[in-house]
Amino acid sequence: MAGVDALHWLTMTRHGESTGNLAYKAVAGTDAEEAGIPERDADIPLSDTGRAQAAAFGRWLAALPEDERPTLVVSSPYVRALDTAKIALAQTSYAAPQDPEGLRPKVDERLRDREQGVLQGLTGAGVERRFPQEAERLRHLGKFYYRPPGGESWADLALRLRSFYRDLEAAAPGGRVLVVTHDAIVVMTRYLVEGLTEQEIMAIEKESIGNASVTRWRQNGARLEAVCYNDCAHLADEGA
Structure with a gap:
């Protein structure tokens, strides 16, 4: 892919556990129609476990060989992601070009979470009961191309x-x-x-991405090649 293949290393992490993640876990397996999250999506904070996971990820960053350490950090503007970045970087002593205070995250709204539109905050049961036509449209189109009203598709x-x-x-x-x-x-x-194809990525998507997990690619001379995906080994003691 033009642009990304020009990088030497691309490392990604999902934000640490959020209070929104906990809210969805609390209603899993029930007939609740909503997760009961009071904040707007952009303002959902990290849980205590999520903050510990972010710090553990930071210690993993600090232990990287010098030629693998990030020279640029870019974060989603959402609180749970930006706080993850700040907590993680606080565990390192990375220097940044022309910045004596060290490496600090830049924000890019294109990294925000997928917009759910009218389905925001609903459980699967809530979608089926309140928006049965949308549930049917999702089944017909498939997850990759389905766009909820006011929201985004994976495409x-x-x-x-x-x-x-x-x-x-x-x-x-x-x-x-x-x-x-x-x-x-x-x-x-x-x-x-x-x-990848639609079918390949939708099969991969069935495996949940762990909070504060590590996914990496490195330059092999022509393009980026995969190093690891959804690796949570550094979080063994942090409720991963």
Whole structure:
């Protein structure tokens, strides 16, 4: 993929566990129609476990060989992602060009989570009961192309990510980039970098992306090649 292949290393992590994640877990297996999250999606904070996971991820970053350490960090603007980035970087002593205070995350709204539109905050049962026509449309179109009213399809994510990674080519040619974001963005980056099909990426998407997990690609001379995907080994003691 033009742009992203110009990077030397691309490392991604999903934000640490959020209070929204806990809310959905609390209603799993019940007939609840809503997760009961009071904040707007952009303002959902990390849980205590999520903050510990972010710190553990930071210690993993600090232990990287010098030639693998990020030279640029870009984060989703959402609180749970940006706080993950800040907590993680606080565990390191990375220097940044022309910045004596060290490496600090830059924000890019193209890394935000997928917009759910009218389905925001609903459980599967809630969608079936309140929007039965949408539930049927999802079954007919499939998850990749289905766009909820006011929301985005997975294909829409690919469009904004192509733009984001093209801009990275200009901002950090040959650089080592860390992206702190959301599960859907990690999945769709794999779709773009590895040139996967709809069927391949939807099969991969069935495996949940762990909070504060590590996904990496490195330059092999021609393009990026996969190093690891959804790796949570560094979180063994942090409730991963």
